[in-house]
Amino acid sequence: MNDHTLTVLEFDRLLELICQQAQSEPGMAIIRNLRPRRELTEIQVRRGLYDDMLAVRACPVEQPSLRIEDLSGILLEVSPEGAVLVGQDLLVIRSFLETVALTAAFVQHRECENFTHLRRLGAPLEVCGPLRTALQRSLDVDGSVLDSASERLRDLRRQIIQMEQRIQRRLDQIIRSSDNDSALQEKFVTIRNGRYVVPVRRDARNALPGLVHDLSNSGQTLFVEPTETLSWGNDLARLRLEERDEVRRILAALSGQVRRHLEDLRTDQRIIAEMDAAAAVARWAILNNCVLPGFGGELFLKRARHPLLQAQFRQDGEGRTVVPLDLELPRHARTLVITGSNTGGKTVALKTIGLLCLAAQSGLPVSADAESLFPVYDAILADIGDEQSIQANLSTFSAHIKNISAILRASDRGRALVLLDELGSGTDPLEGGALACGILTELHRRKATVIATTHLGVVKNFVHDHPEMVNAAVRFNIDTLAPEYTLDIGRPGASHALLIARRIGLPDSVLKAAEGMLSGDQIRLEDMLTQMEADQRRISSHAEKLADTEQEMTAKRDALREELDSLRKERKKMLHEASRQAAGIVENTRREMENLIRQLRENAKRSQTAAHSEDKASLDKIRQALADKECRLQDGMRKTAPRKPQPLVAADLTPGRKVWVEKLQAHGILEGLFDNGAKAALTVNGVVFTVKTSELQAAREPQDTPAPTVKVTLPRALGNTPSEINLIGLRVEDAIERLDSFINQSILARLPEVRVVHGFGTGRLRNGIHAWLRQQKLVKSFRFGKDGVDPGGSGCTIVFL
Incomplete structure (x- = not known):
């Protein structure tokens, strides 16, 4: 890919847009150096990394910041043996190593195990643990050296503080002494040239012996270090020199450690920069609705948008959107010539195609739908725009021909995509048209894929007659004189020069003179193309309406299917629930009756009274009535069950x-x-x-009679039903089964409340019972037993029915 093509297609501007999403200068440098590749394997490597970065944004693990400073200058400075870095530079390296450590941990996290390209890139990261620890221990947030950097530094700074305090205490005594009131200009202690001094009046110089370090601007005050503190001041100066030497020694040692890790640091910076660049690409892709395209076959674009135009419209904030471009070359054609009116979007279409092809072969996401498909070209060559040069003594025509000559030389290097804007312009139309046809023929012979724009009728006719070339037109609204930026492949477009001139206000006399210069065939051809354009617009409008209608019908059909499916599931659920509840009522009633029978039999045996036979007869009647009701219930369930389908022949x-x-x-x-x-x-x-x-x-016939309902009338229970059940020691499932029967019996007995004993234990039985009670409609409420009030205290639950 030559630099001229990258320039005219504004590839560098696209990279600058992506750079705006980067966090570091090294990352921006990576982006600016991106170039299209000819090998699919290289493209796929980049594409894989960008794909991982798009997917990793959904990773639940917090992603580290990749905001780093460029270490290149610092590493170059510390390279010579003996070089010592200042604290601020070492602080930059410490911050960088902290980023490296976080990034290395992130890419190795188990949540990132599927991001193979990202893991492969981050695998060589060297966290330089000992160096990072030394820098963290030695440097403060402003780059100054901490006391913890060495024992000697800590001891020196302690001595310095003690000496300063000793000097200040003695000087405070001197200025507070009444003996020195006449000698002092003011009563305070200050520092001059690193020495502690007091202000002495010039005319009382001899009243306070000492060494003069400075003179006030007025000349009336001398700053004197008293003789009493001179030796201490000397000791303080010596300690400060020793501290400075120790700090330099520490910085030198840290710099030496950095020097031993130069290659690791350079590698780490390259990796972090690559990650930052990939993350910037991912952010840019999401912001602009871009996708990673597929490769192979012929060029196919679906809803392609020019990324620079899209960014400009978004920045303008006026709500404008880029009209998407669809492009699919017929199988028999390798050359597409776009024609149509001025300002119709021909050049924008050409640039969109070229820029997206460059982006795709750079591994970048493209502003198009995911169905788009890109070949891998060995060369992408373009001649676009007015490139006249006064300095090179080239006219517009000469500049075009020079570029096309270079394109012809490069187009035989494998598979080539050639983009030519305003082919044949800048000279006599007849000669320019003939030259354009010759250029298209030669490029076709070299098997290049060619997309060109032109206004020349001779080129339109040539392409129309060529079996492996095809015309295309940019759609133009004749009523509003506004371009629609849509490409219609298979027909040439009209220029509408006279129509546009008339609407703009060119005098009729000029237009009539111009029309008189045109032949009848030319006028008829222009009218025919205009009519074809109008017909195409009407057909497209009808097609869009049909597509909308089809989409609406599809949505209604899907909604109906969902509604029918939901109703079917609800119907089955209701039938199942009704059957379960009915069967449960019968079963619980049977159990209750059997319990009553057993109790009466036991009472009768004990009492040995004649009433036994009467009770037995009464219970036999109850049992028979219950059996009859159960039969009717089951018969009703059979009648309401879904009928067996009847197949059709x-x-x-x-x-x-x-x-x-x-x-x-x-x-x-x-x-x-x-x-x-x-x-x-x-x-x-x-x-x-x-x-x-x-x-x-x-078809299922509607049932004229409603499904039979089952009504079970239960006899009033006897009054000896217990109001307490003990479930301690049972499994949750067994306890729930017994509790269910107990609750039903209690309701039959019309008990207002019952006591359920579950004990303390692990709480699993209690929690299971409470969860079951919350789901029962026959249970009004329940609460824990109260210690000192209810037997068993909180080891039981009071249930209100």
Whole structure:
């Protein structure tokens, strides 16, 4: 890919847009150096990394910041043996190593194990643990050396503080002494040249012996270090020199450690920069709705947008959107010539195609739909725009020809994509048209894929007659004189020069003179192209309406299917629940009656009274009544169960017949059969469906009588039902089963409340019981037993029925 093509297609501007999403200068440098590749394997490596970075944004693990400073200058400075870095530079390295450590931990996290390209890139990261620890121990947040950097430094600074305090205490005594009131200009201690001094009046110089270090601006005050503190001041100066030497020694040692890790640091910076660049690409792709494209086959673009134009519209904030471009070359054609009016978007279409191809071969996401497909070109060559040069003594025509000559020389280097803007312009139309046809013929002979724009009729005719070339037109609204930026492949476009001139206000006399210069064939051709354009616009409008209608019908059909499916599931659920509840009532009633019978028999045996036979007869009647009701219940359940489907034979499948569709749970009208009777078209609630004929059943007749209901009348229970149940020691499932029966018995006995004893234990039994009680509609509420009030205290639960 030559630099000229990258320039005219504004590839560098695209990279600068992506750079705006980067966090570091090294990352930006990586982006600016991106170039299209000719090998698919290289492209896939970049694409894989960008794909990982797009996916990693959904990773639940917090992603570290990749904001780093460029270490290149610092590492170059510390390279010579003996070089010593200042604290601020070492602080930059410490911050960088902290980023490296966080990044290395992130890429090795188990949540990132599927991001193979990202892991492969981050695998060589060297965290330089000892160096990072030494820098953290030695440097403060401002780059100054901490006391903890060495024992000697800590000791020196302690001595310095002690000496300063000793000097200040003695000087405070001197200035507070009344003996020195006449000598002092003011009573305070200050520092001059690193020495502690007091202000002495010039005329009382001899009143306070000492060494003069400075003179006030007025000359009336001398700053004197008293003789008493001179030796201490000397000791303080010596300690400070020793401290400075120790700090330098520490910085030198740290710099030496950095020097030993130079290659590791350079590698780490390259990796972090690569990650930052990839993350910037991912952010840019999300911001601009870009996708990572597929490769192979012929060029196919679906809803392609020019990324620079898209960014400009977003920045303007006026709500404008880029009209997407669709492009698919016919299989027989390798040359596409775009024609149409000025300002119709021909050049934008050409630049969109070229820039997206460059981006795709750089591994970058493209502003198009995911179905788009890109070949891998060995050369992408472009001649776009007015490139006249006064300095090179080239006219517009000469500049074009010079570029095209270079394109012809480069187009035979494998698979080439050639983009030519305003082919044949800048000279006499007849000669320019002939030259354009010759250029297209030569590029076709070299098997290049060519996309060109032109206004020349001779080129349109040439392309129309060539079996492996095709015309295309940019759509233009004749009524509003506004371009629609849509490409219609297979027909040439009209220039509309006279029409546009008339609408703009060119005098009629000029237009009539111009029309008089045109031949009848030229006028008829222009009118024909204009009519074709209008027809194309009407067809496209109808197609869009049909597509909208189809989409609306599809949405309605899907909604209906979902609603029918939901109703079918709800119906089954209700039937199942009704059957379960009814069966439960019968079972619980049977258990209750059996308990009553057993109790009465035991009482009768004990009492040995004649009433035994009467009670037995009464209970036998109750048992028989219960059996009769159970039979009626089961009979009703059988009648309400779904009927067995009745399949249809081929003779029954006649258009207009009402049929039942089981999977839709609805009736429909049969419209016809196809696929040799294997499939049927039918209308259900106004929506047309296609189903297999084997899924059709005879229409279900509506039932005139409602499904029989079952009413079970339970006899009033006897009054000896216990109000307490002990469930201690049972498993949760067994306890729930016993509790269910107990609650039903209690309700039959019309008990207002009962006590459930579950004990303390691990709490699992208690929690299971409470969870079950919350789901029971027959339970009003429940609470823990109260210590000192209810027997068993909080080891039981009081249930209100």
